[in-house]
Amino acid sequence: MFNLLHNDLIILLTSIGGILILARIFSELGKKIKMPIVMGEILLGIVLGPTIFGAISPYWSAALLPKVGAAKIAMEGITNIAVVMLLFVAGMGAQLQVMLKQGKAGAYTSFTSMLIPFVLGFIAVWFFPHFFTFAPDRKLAYALFFGIAMAVSALPVITRILMELNLFKTKVGMIIISAAIFDDLTGWILFSFVLSIMGEHSDVSNIWFTVGMILGFGFFMLTIGRYFINKTLQWIQQKPAWAGGVLTIALGLCFLGAAFTEYIGLHAILGAFIMGIAFGDSVHLQEKEREIIHQFVTNVFAPLFFVSIGLKVNFIDNFDLPLVMLVFFLAVGCKVFGGYLGAYLGGLTKREALAVGFGLNARGAMEIILGTIALNVGLIDAKMFVALVVMALITSMISGPLMKKFLD
Amino acid sequence: MQLDLNKLKKRSSYPFETIAVALSFSPRCLPVLAEAKRLSTLLNASLILIHIGSKTSDKEKMLDDLMDEVGIDDNKSRIIWMEGEPVETILKLCKLHIVDLLIIGALVKENFVKFYIGSIARKISRKAKCSVLLLTNPTEHPLDYKKFVINGIDNPKTIHTISTAFYLAKHLQVKDINIVNETEIIGLDAAPTFENVDAETKKSQKSFAANEEKVLQSIIEKNITADLSITIKNIKGKPGYAISKFAKDNKADLLIINSPDVQLSFVDRIFTHDIEYILADLPCNLLIIHSRV
Numbered sequence: 001m002f003n004l005l006h007n008d009l010i011i012l013l014t015s016i017g018g019i020l021i022l023a024r025i026f027s028e029l030g031k032k033i034k035m036p037i038v039m040g041e042i043l044l045g046i047v048l049g050p051t052i053f054g055a056i057s058p059y060w061s062a063a064l065l066p067k068v069g070a071a072k073i074a075m076e077g078i079t080n081i082a083v084v085m086l087l088f089v090a091g092m093g094a095q096l097q098v099m100l101k102q103g104k105a106g107a108y109t110s111f112t113s114m115l116i117p118f119v120l121g122f123i124a125v126w127f128f129p130h131f132f133t134f135a136p137d138r139k140l141a142y143a144l145f146f147g148i149a150m151a152v153s154a155l156p157v158i159t160r161i162l163m164e165l166n167l168f169k170t171k172v173g174m175i176i177i178s179a180a181i182f183d184d185l186t187g188w189i190l191f192s193f194v195l196s197i198m199g200e201h202s203d204v205s206n207i208w209f210t211v212g213m214i215l216g217f218g219f220f221m222l223t224i225g226r227y228f229i230n231k232t233l234q235w236i237q238q239k240p241a242w243a244g245g246v247l248t249i250a251l252g253l254c255f256l257g258a259a260f261t262e263y264i265g266l267h268a269i270l271g272a273f274i275m276g277i278a279f280g281d282s283v284h285l286q287e288k289e290r291e292i293i294h295q296f297v298t299n300v301f302a303p304l305f306f307v308s309i310g311l312k313v314n315f316i317d318n319f320d321l322p323l324v325m326l327v328f329f330l331a332v333g334c335k336v337f338g339g340y341l342g343a344y345l346g347g348l349t350k351r352e353a354l355a356v357g358f359g360l361n362a363r364g365a366m367e368i369i370l371g372t373i374a375l376n377v378g379l380i381d382a383k384m385f386v387a388l389v390v391m392a393l394i395t396s397m398i399s400g401p402l403m404k405k406f407l408d
Numbered sequence: 409m410q411l412d413l414n415k416l417k418k419r420s421s422y423p424f425e426t427i428a429v430a431l432s433f434s435p436r437c438l439p440v441l442a443e444a445k446r447l448s449t450l451l452n453a454s455l456i457l458i459h460i461g462s463k464t465s466d467k468e469k470m471l472d473d474l475m476d477e478v479g480i481d482d483n484k485s486r487i488i489w490m491e492g493e494p495v496e497t498i499l500k501l502c503k504l505h506i507v508d509l510l511i512i513g514a515l516v517k518e519n520f521v522k523f524y525i526g527s528i529a530r531k532i533s534r535k536a537k538c539s540v541l542l543l544t545n546p547t548e549h550p551l552d553y554k555k556f557v558i559n560g561i562d563n564p565k566t567i568h569t570i571s572t573a574f575y576l577a578k579h580l581q582v583k584d585i586n587i588v589n590e591t592e593i594i595g596l597d598a599a600p601t602f603e604n605v606d607a608e609t610k611k612s613q614k615s616f617a618a619n620e621e622k623v624l625q626s627i628i629e630k631n632i633t634a635d636l637s638i639t640i641k642n643i644k645g646k647p648g649y650a651i652s653k654f655a656k657d658n659k660a661d662l663l664i665i666n667s668p669d670v671q672l673s674f675v676d677r678i679f680t681h682d683i684e685y686i687l688a689d690l691p692c693n694l695l696i697i698h699s700r701v
Contacts, residue, residue, distance in 0.1 A: 097681035103670055166619065169562045223678055283649040283685070 008071040015065055015075065016304065019044070023303035036157075038365050039393060041303050045310020054314070065311060075308070081255075082305035084272040085297045086369060087188070088254040091276020092290070093155055094181045096222065102178040105346025109175050109339060110182035113360050114151050116338030117331070118190075121150030124330060131326060133381050144194045145374055149388055150331050151338075152187040153180040154364030154396065161362060161400040165407070172352050172407065175343060176359040184366065185277070189214055191370060192261065192270035195377060213264050218274055221257070226278040229253065233284035246289040247296070250279055269373065306365075309372055309389070318382040319390075327387040328394060335361045335395075355406040362399035367392035416503060421539060421699045422572040424508040428456040430498055430532075432513075433470060439546035440513040442478040446550045447511070447541075448485075450579050455485040456505055460497050463489040478548075495531045507538045514542040516690045523688060524677055530687050533696055534672045539572070542694040553582050553661040559651055560587040560624045560640065565666040567627050568699030573664045576695075577636055585638045586658065587628070589620050590650040648685035656691035663691060667698040 004012070023041050030040035047053060054061040066072045099106060125132050125143035134142035158180045159168070167173040196210045236245045257275030258268035279285065339357035344350060371388035374380045380388075429444035431437050441457070448455040457475075459467070471487065488505075490497055502510055514529035523530070533540050558573045560566060570587065577585055624640050643650050655663040668683050676684050686694060 097676075097679045100676055100679060100681065101670060169620075283646055287644055 004070045004074060008069060008074070011064070011066060012071045012074050015071070016078070018064075019048075019307050020300070020303055022048075023307055036396070037298075038302070038306050038368070041306035042310050042368070042389070045307040046315050047310070048307065049311040050314040051310065051316050079305050079308045080268070082301035083369060083373065084258045084268050085251070085254060085301045086305060086365075087269045087272040088250075088276040088279075089294060089297050090155070090184065090366065091273040092280030092293070093159075094184055094277050095281060096181065096185070096277065098174070099178045099182055102175055105171070105343055105348055106175050106178040108346040109342035109356055110179040112342030112345070113153070113179045113335065113338040113357075114183045114186050116341065117150035117334040118147040120334040121147035121330065131323070133383065134379075138198065138379065141194050141198045141379060144190065145379055148187050148190050148194065149367065149370060150334055151183055152363060152366050152370055153183040153360050154362050154366040155180045155184055157362045157364035157396050157399070158359060161359065161403065165400060165404055167403070167407070172348070172355055172359070175346070175348070176356055179339065179342070179356070179360055183360070187366075187370075188270060188273045189218065191373075192267045194379075195267040195373070196265050198377065198379065210265060214266060214270070217261060217264070217266070217271070221274045221278050226281055229278050230282040230284060233282045237284050237286070246285065247292055250293050253279060267373070306368070309368065312375065313382045313385060315386055318386045320383040320387065323383055324387045324390050327384070328391045331363070331391050332361055332395065351406045355403045358399055358402040358406065361402075362396045363392040364396045365392070416506060416537065416700065419506070419700055421568045421697050422508070422575040424451050424453050424539070426456065426505060426507050427451070427453045427509045427511060428458055428502060428505065428507040429511040431457055431459045431471070433459070433467060434513070436513040436546060438474055438477065439548050440511065440543055441474055441480070442548050443543055443546045443550045444511045445478045445480050447509075453508070455480065456507065457485060457487045458498060458501055459487075459489055460492060460494040461489075462491060494528050495535070498532060499535060499537070502536065502538050509539045509541060510536060511541045511543065513546060514544055514690060516544050517688070524674065533687060533694075534668060534683070536667070536696070537698055537700070539698050540696045542690060542696075544690045544693055553580050555584040555586070555658065555660045555662075556582050557586045557588055557651065557655040557658065557660040557663045559665040560589040561647060561666065562589070562620055562623065563666055563669070565669075565697070565699045569664060569666050569697040570627055572697045572699075574636065583637050585636050586641055586654075586660070587624060587638060588641045588643055588651050588654050589624060590647045591620065591642055591644055592646055592650075646681070646685065648682040652686045652689070652691045660692050662693045662695055664695045664697060667696050
């Protein structure tokens, strides 16, 4: 049993404090060159981790950011909490109602932009396994994961791009938003399914049980659970003495949802994400309370998580150019094609449909979180992880300019 | 009489030349009829009284008494008795008689089960191909409307809704008009956490709201024909819920909104959005403008 000793506590607190302050400095410096916050944080992790600081001074690196021991376990616990909270916040932004309002074009785009990348990603691993590295008994899980990694979108970055291009409330904009919500929802549900079938005792009956649990939990939380959360928030809002009560309830529900899905054999992220959707949908959640939740996650937990990514992996040693190219071109090709096809079949012009495809191509932090979890559970290796991170960052950068090109 | 859909197509949402009122012989029947009479007089419209159900002598007598009480002139109105499924029959009759405005009495809030199954008034509101006025608290001696709240959401229908609201305001002599634009940027609140810098996000949001206000301003300038006091409000929140709360908080007499963009179903009540928030708990009288665009 591990106890957090005097020295461990000092190291833990020092590393948390140092990471938070340095992450802020990196982010502020990054702002000057219009770099997203998340990129500054990952960069700090790369600087502090084995890629730079660890290579220059292994002794000090191990002393300040230990790779073993109680402080390391405590830090891992904190980054796990961080990822759960990030998924909760991501869920809060995903409003399922938007999907109902987009009609045929929205439905087709949502479907094809998820299905085509997923199927093509799966086929790539299944039929060309020599391009990838995975444990022989995990081919199915790896192929499913890779399909999901190709299909996932990043709603926050897409929204930001649409706002900047003044496309948010246009037909094209709303179709992209609606498809991104659908892709995120199905992506995280499928991913938690993949994680749950990775266990050693997964047989057919377990798989059906898992599917049943995922659907049951999702359905319950998005209908009855959502109704009761809304009523609870309404009740809390009528009690002025309960200042901060909404934040407590938000985080409490987030962790309970995460704990429940972890308990029933699904990953904690699914509980947090679905709980986020149910919570974020409440009309009684006020603007300032949303902002408090986001500030809390953005400024405390997100830096700890994104910095920890760079601390895990040596980005230079694990930069495999052919794999990076393969992942990047496959990701762009199948996502753009998937988005394009659905939008075109739904009645948009070819250029509008291409803009939809490129809009959905932004993977952002969602892809990075997905890759980090897969790396943590040993599903993918560091090379694939680096390839996914690079793909996520580049697709986020090129998405806006390419959309603009096709809509001008 | 044959249905001639060509007469309905592209028909302007105003003036209201034909007003129909659905009667159920409930205790609210008299006040609803009184309100319909007042509106038809003020708007110089012909009035159709519709009852879905059997025509009995008792009912005929009751209707005669009601009409006498509110002073409806037989020559300027028609009575239609028809049996059948109420919602579909009323909607069909409205199309058949080229009704511009259908008036129905409605409860502020339906009970849980009835809301999800759908009451007659709410079902009609979702499906009607003409404008619908839901009266939540009609009285035998209708009061003057003082305050309108109109949705100013970015939608091709909005221009028709605003111009119809101005037409109505002019005839009802309403001076206080609030045009409310609800802004909700889906997913943007999470953007600073992942991708963006705060200042840029806020800048984008501000310029977005400013653009929308500019569009609204130009719609108003093009359509205003009377001396009206118009205020544009930008409010944040879920479309439907935010404007409903605004109307309630500001004690509006009439909330005027666009007709739904898509065919609404049971699922839309589960994942509530837009008009469904308003129908779930009517903040005041509700006018849904069907612009036929």
